[in-house]
Amino acid sequence: MENSLLVWLVGLLVALVGAPLLPGIINKVKAFFAGRRGPSVFQLYYDIFRLCHKASVYSKTTTWVFRLASVVVCATTICAMLLLPFAGCASPLFFTGDLILFLYLMGTGRFFTVLAALDTGSSFEGMGASRECQFAVLAEGALLAAFGALILLTKHLSLYGILNQMDMRFWSLDGTALLLVAAGFFVVILTECCRVPIDDPDTHLELTMIHEAMILDNSGVDLALIHYAASLKMWCLLLMEILLVCPRIPGSPWFALVGEVLCVLVGAVFVGVVESVIARFRFVKVPQIISAAMGASLLAIVLLSLFQK
Amino acid sequence: MSPFLTLKNGGSCSMSALPQCGMDEFRSASLQAVNQEQCRVSAFFALGNNCPQNTQKGECTKEVEKSLLVEILLDPQQKCLRVLSTEVCEKYPSLTAEAPAFHWFERELFEETGILPEGHPWLKPIRFADKNREPGVTDYFTMEGEAVHEVAVGPVHAGVIEPGHFRFQCMGEDVFSLEIELGYQHRGIEKMLVGGPDVRTTHILETAAGDTSVAAMLNYCGILEALCQIEVPARGVALRRIALELERIANHIGDLGALAGDVAFLPTSSFCGRIRGDFLNMTARLCGNRFGRGLVVPGGVRYELDKAGAEELLKKVQVGEKELQEALSLMFDEPTVLDRFENTGVVSTETARQIGLVGVAGRASGLAVDCRGDLSENGFVPAVEQGGDVLSRALVRRRELEASLAEVKGLLESLRGGESRSTAVLPTALPNDTLCVHLTEAWRGEICHVAITDGQGRFRRVKIVDPSFHNWFGLAMALRNQQISDFPICNKSFNLSYCGHDL
Structure with missing residues (x-):
């Protein structure tokens, strides 16, 4: 038991330290596809370091909500992360139904980002906030549907339960349903992490931004926290997807931890490939894509309730 | 009569x-x-x-x-x-x-x-702020209603682009109306040209719209040559055509790459950026300047291109063409890109004709407007597309690229010897009290220069009409009932000049 807690702590530490690598890897992959050398994979570390040494500038129209938001975003993301299992070791905080807490910790972060965006009174940020809410409502539904299917499948009601029981047995019995859930979940990742084809993190065009538009007014440490929280969120979601699709490796939990971290990095490469080969969708199409993701998970629920032995 | x-x-x-x-x-x-x-x-x-x-x-x-x-x-x-x-x-x-x-x-x-x-329906300044008000303060078209919101973009933009102010009246993501406010690049070019031609005239005209230097100089030299009856030798004409087409090629490639960039399709975006540079360097091979400045002079071209140089250029064009085809087919074969381009920013043929769209934007809306064929009987067939959307504007550029590349190759292969600049000397004064007009189909559309001389044979008035002057209103029309998030690709698909408009 002592050992598994240690593994879990190390897993958490690796996530907290390694998360800023993910955007770096994605950008490296995109640069490769574009025939460029691209920025270093450690770019986000440099950016966070640089931003931490800068003072934050606050618009006169903003209030305490704006100042609070970046801290809340970072704090809620880390709290949500504390509920996740690492390398097959359950979080010491896990409890039945913790997936709802996970979902709404993320939701609280978003709520504050949106509030802060509205607080600035900028038309760009208002537009970004409106888009974020529109897509988040759907993405939340898609995530809930995916959780629902997994609960049906594993008969567990905690994150540890639904994610850690996944092994080849489930894939061989209910492969179709799991595939649908995994596909839907991947769309949720792209939406939540503001990746192409839903959002374009590299654009400088305010009119097309979603997440970037909401943080146009943030600077200094606040911006560093937001960037860091975004990378943590990506690590969480990629990890969940990995736990879903990768079979468990028997043996030492340390070995499993290394495998898991490598899989997360490979997941980032995959996101980079997806971003490189397709263009961004029109805004009117985005709700359809996310609804389709929700539909996939709902279909999985139907399949499971009809055919599960 | x-x-x-x-x-x-x-x-x-x-x-x-x-x-x-x-x-x-x-x-x-x-x-x-x-x-x-x-x-x-x-x-x-x-x-x-x-x-x-x-x-x-x-x-x-x-x-x-x-x-x-x-x-x-x-x-x-x-x-x-x-x-x-x-x-x-x-x-x-x-x-x-x-x-x-x-x-x-x-x-x-x-x-x-x-x-x-x-009785003008919307009479307000196009370049200058109202003199009776503070700078930058003017009336804007507004809409009333609870759900209507206004989005103001610019004049200072993210990214290294020219200044211009855009005002959208939106309901949610839908744009009802876009008003474009320009003039931030006004330098008083037409006034500076009065009293010319002098040593500054060339420089001023080459930078009136810096991406269209060759075409502007072709116009200016066309006017001087017509007024002074100077004949340009065939080799000079051919070298000018090469420079003009290289300018068109480089800019069209840049535009297509920028369109790819705006829909986050990175491969074509990066490749086009690099290939555009290669073509700019070919212009530099002609005259030492990537934008062709200093190349076109009254009577012909200033720089000679030897046989080895022509062969080198031909090889570079062939390599560039091959790479370009690969980069473009990546984009035009990608359904998600086509989905973004299709039916986005539509300007109908009727609207385009009424507001007088020219150049690429006009041809993409089904108008056969191209002064390469419209002003002489040379059997020129313009690249016309019917859609009027972003895709049509991209396709017109792609077809013109193919035609221009073929033309440059043909010109380089058949480049004959002889003089590339007329030996005639420009007289110190132009003919008195004369009006002269010259149009050139630049990459963006037709540029018109009108010069009127005074009693001393100096320029009394030089009127420049850049294609952007005709087309900015077309962009405003293209945005009606569109998604505000599609503004950047609509804007890029027109890619109009701010300084060419503001002069």
Whole structure:
């Protein structure tokens, strides 16, 4: 038991330290596809370091909500992360139904980002906030549907339960349903992490931004926290997807931890490939894509309730 | 009997031979030509009161300054330019309501001279802020309603682009109306040119719109050569064509790459950025400057291209063409890209014709507007697409790229020896009191230069009409009922010049 807690702590530490690598890897992959050398994979570390040494500038129209938001975003993301299992070791905080807490910790972060965006009174940020809410409502539904299917499948009601029981047995019995859930979940990742084809993190065009538009007014440490929280969120979601699709490796939990971290990095490469080969969708199409993701998970629920032995 | 004087491209006429008629006849002739005879407004401007015609009896009774309104229309059916003028005092009945192609010309006229086009539907300055108000303060088209919100973008933008102010009236993500406010790049170019030609004239015209230097100089040299009757040797003509087509190729590649970038399709975006640089370097191989500055001079071209140089260029063009085809087919074969381009920013053929779109934007809306074929009987077939959307504008560029690449290769292969610059010397003074017009189909569309000389053979007036001047309103129309998030790709698909417009 002592050992598994240690593994879990190390897993958490690796996530907290390694998360800023993910955007770096994605950008490296995109640069490769574009025939460029691209920025270093450690770019986000440099950016966070640089931003931490800068003072934050606050618009006169903003209030305490704006100042609070970046801290809340970072704090809620880390709290949500504390509920996740690492390398097959359950979080010491896990409890039945913790997936709802996970979902709404993320939701609280978003709520504050949106509030802060509205607080600035900028038309760009208002537009970004409106888009974020529109897509988040759907993405939340898609995530809930995916959780629902997994609960049906594993008969567990905690994150540890639904994610850690996944092994080849489930894939061989209910492969179709799991595939649908995994596909839907991947769309949720792209939406939540503001990746192409839903959002374009590299654009400088305010009119097309979603997440970037909401943080146009943030600077200094606040911006560093937001960037860091975004990378943590990506690590969480990629990890969940990995736990879903990768079979468990028997043996030492340390070995499993290394495998898991490598899989997360490979997941980032995959996101980079997806971003490189397709263009961004029109805004009117985005709700359809996310609804389709929700539909996939709902279909999985139907399949499971009809055919599960 | 038409009141117009017809000129060929690069034709000139003495100011005393300039046809002048009463306002009623001027109006009816102009409206008939534009609305029924498919003429395009190439230039429409006023000339101050010190012209010889002002001694004639006008209708003005008050002691006010009279101006001469000069109109130059392009007649694609007769393959010629039509010139007409009329005298005005302080106001005249506006033409815009009946022929929207005059819209910006009349606003420009009003802000420059104070002559009031009566009944103009939206008379506000196009370049300068209202003189009676603080800088930057003006009336904007607004909409009322709880759900309507206004988004103001610019004049300072993210990214390294020119300044311009865009105002959207939106409901949610849908745009009802876009108003474009320009003038931030105004440098007073037309005023600086008065009294020329002098040593500064070339530099000023090459940088009027810096991405269209070669085409602007072709216009300017065309005017000087026509006025001084200088014949450009065949080799000089060929080298000029090569430079003009290289300019077109480089800019079209840049535009297609930028379109890919705006829909986050990275491979084509990066490749096009690099290949555009390669083509700019080819222009530099011709004259030492990537934008072709200093290449075109009256009488021909300044720099010689030897046989080895021509072969080297030909090889580079062939390599560039191959790489370009790969980069473009990546984009045009990608369904998610096509989905973004299709039916985005549609300007219907009828709207395009009414507001007088020219160049790539006009051709993408189904209008065969291209002064390469419209002003001479050379059998030129313009690349026309019918959709009027972003995809059509991209496809027009792709087809023109193919044609231009073929043309450059042909010109390089068949480049003959001989002089590339006429030995004739420019006279110190141009012919007195003469009007001369020259149009060139630049990569963006047709550029029109009108030069009028004074009694000493210096420029009394040089009127520049950049294609962007015709097309900015087209962008505003393209955004109606579109998604506001599609503005960047609509804007890139037009890719209009701010400084060419603001002058």
